[in-house]
Amino acid sequence: MFDILIKNANEIVKEDGILQGDIGIRNGRIECMGNSFCKELSHAQTVIDATNKTVLPGFVDCHTHLVYAGSRHFEYELKTAGETYSSIHKKGGILYTVEQTRKAGIEELVEKGLKDLDIMLQHGTTTAEIKSGYGLDEKNELKILYTIKVLQKLHPITIIPTFLGAHTIPEEYKQNRQGYVNLVKSMIPEVKGMVEYCDVFCDKLGFTYEESKEILEEASKHGLKLKIHAEQTGYNQGAKLAAELKAVSADHLDYITEKEMEAMKQADVTAVLLPGVTYHLTELIPGNKNQKRFLPRKVRTMIEKGLRVAIATDYNPGSCRTQSMKAIMEAAARLYRMNNREIINAATINAAYALNRANEIGSIAVGKKADLVVHDCEEHGILVDNFGVNLVDTVIKDGEVVYQR
Numbered sequence: 001m002f003d004i005l006i007k008n009a010n011e012i013v014k015e016d017g018i019l020q021g022d023i024g025i026r027n028g029r030i031e032c033m034g035n036s037f038c039k040e041l042s043h044a045q046t047v048i049d050a051t052n053k054t055v056l057p058g059f060v061d062c063h064t065h066l067v068y069a070g071s072r073h074f075e076y077e078l079k080t081a082g083e084t085y086s087s088i089h090k091k092g093g094i095l096y097t098v099e100q101t102r103k104a105g106i107e108e109l110v111e112k113g114l115k116d117l118d119i120m121l122q123h124g125t126t127t128a129e130i131k132s133g134y135g136l137d138e139k140n141e142l143k144i145l146y147t148i149k150v151l152q153k154l155h156p157i158t159i160i161p162t163f164l165g166a167h168t169i170p171e172e173y174k175q176n177r178q179g180y181v182n183l184v185k186s187m188i189p190e191v192k193g194m195v196e197y198c199d200v201f202c203d204k205l206g207f208t209y210e211e212s213k214e215i216l217e218e219a220s221k222h223g224l225k226l227k228i229h230a231e232q233t234g235y236n237q238g239a240k241l242a243a244e245l246k247a248v249s250a251d252h253l254d255y256i257t258e259k260e261m262e263a264m265k266q267a268d269v270t271a272v273l274l275p276g277v278t279y280h281l282t283e284l285i286p287g288n289k290n291q292k293r294f295l296p297r298k299v300r301t302m303i304e305k306g307l308r309v310a311i312a313t314d315y316n317p318g319s320c321r322t323q324s325m326k327a328i329m330e331a332a333a334r335l336y337r338m339n340n341r342e343i344i345n346a347a348t349i350n351a352a353y354a355l356n357r358a359n360e361i362g363s364i365a366v367g368k369k370a371d372l373v374v375h376d377c378e379e380h381g382i383l384v385d386n387f388g389v390n391l392v393d394t395v396i397k398d399g400e401v402v403y404q405r
C-alpha cells in the first residue's frame with residue numbers, strides 16, 4: 001500500500017520529458033510513476049486526484065537572505081524614480097537592514113522567518129538555502145545562524161544554511177577593511193558546525209577579488225563548501241574565483257564574460273541567475289542608469305556553452321522582495337528569454353545541483369525524495385504564461401502532504 005497516490009495527472013514533468021498518469025509514494029520516496037507502473041492503484045492511505053493538473057518537483061530556492069528584520073519598501077519609489085542599487089546602497093541599503101536586524105531578538109526573527117517560509121511553501125518551494133549576512137559582527141551573525149537552526153527544526157521546508165559574514169563592510173570597519181576580513185575569517189571556525197556553505201559578496205559594493213579569495217580559502221580549509229556573489233553590479237572577477245576555488249555555485253553573473261563562462265563549465269560550477277533582481281531593480285528598462293541591455297544575450301550564451309543554469313529568488317528586503325519561485329520563473333521568461341523547459345529545470349534539478357543535492361531532490365524519478373507539487377493547471381507552460389497568480393494546489397514534502405489549498 002502506498003502512503004500517497006497522486007492519480008491521473010495530466011502532466012508529470014520529469015527532468016527530460018513529460019509523463020501522464022500516477023505517482024506512488026512510500027516511506028518518503030517516489031516508488032513508481034506513469035500509467036502502467038503503479039499497479040497497487042486502489043491501495044493508498046491518501047489519494048490525490050490530479051485530473052487536469054500538472055505535477056512538478058518541489059521548487060528548490062538555492063539563494064535567499066530570508067532572515068532579516070525591518071522593511072525597505074520605502075526604497076522602491078527611489079528605484080522607480082531612476083536611482084540605482086549602488087546609489088541606494090550608499091544611503092542605507094544593506095546597512096539599514098543590518099541596523100534593524102542587530103536590534104531584533106531571536107524570537108522576532110524566528111516569527112518573521114516562519115511566516116516567510118510558509119509563503120514559500122504555499123508557492124511550491126520545498127528546499128531553500130538561507131544566508132546570514134545582516135549581522136556583520138560575531139554576536140549578530142551567530143544570532144542569525146541560530147535563528148536558521150530554529151527554523152530548520154520548526155518548518156517542513158528543508159533549509160540549507162550559508163555563512164555570509166562577508167556580505168558588505170559594516171560602518172564601523174569602513175576605514176579598516178582588512179580588520180573586517182580578519183574578523184570574518186576568525187568567525188569561520190566558530191560557525192562551521194552550523195553551516196554547509198560560506199559565501200562572499202565579491203563586488204565593488206562588497207569585497208575585492210583578493211579579499212574574497214582570502215575568506216573563501218579559509219572557509220575551504222575548515223571544510224565548508226563555497227558560493228560566490230559574482231559580477232552583479234560590475235565585473236569583479238568573482239566568477240573566475242568561483243572556478244579557481246571550485247565553488248559549488250557562482251550567483252548573479254550579470255557582467256560575466258565568455259572566458260569565465262568556460263572556466264566555470266570546466267570547474268563544474270553551477271550558474272545561479274537571479275532574474276527577480278533584474279525585474280525588481282528595473283535593470284533592463286531604458287533610462288535606468290545601470291541598464292543591462294545585453295543580459296538576455298549573455299544568459300543565452302551561458303546556456304549554449306552548456307553551463308548548468310539555475311534560478312533562485314535571492315529573497316531579501318532590498319534587491320528582490322519575493323518568496324515566490326513562480327514569480328522568478330515568470331521573470332526568467334520575460335527578461336532572460338529562457339524557454340519553459342530551461343526555466344523548470346533551472347528552478348528544480350539545476351538548483352538542486354547548486355546545493356549539492358541533485359541525487360536526492362529536484363526531479364521526479366523513482367527512488368528520489370517525494371518532494372512534489374501539484375499545480376492547478378493542465379500543462380506546465382501555463383505556470384510561466386499565467387503570471388502573477390499562485391497555481392499551487394497541493395505540496396508534498398518528504399512523502400507527506402504539508403499544504404493543500
Ligand SMILES: [Zn+2]
Pocket residue numbers: 063064065229314
Ligand atoms: Zn544574494
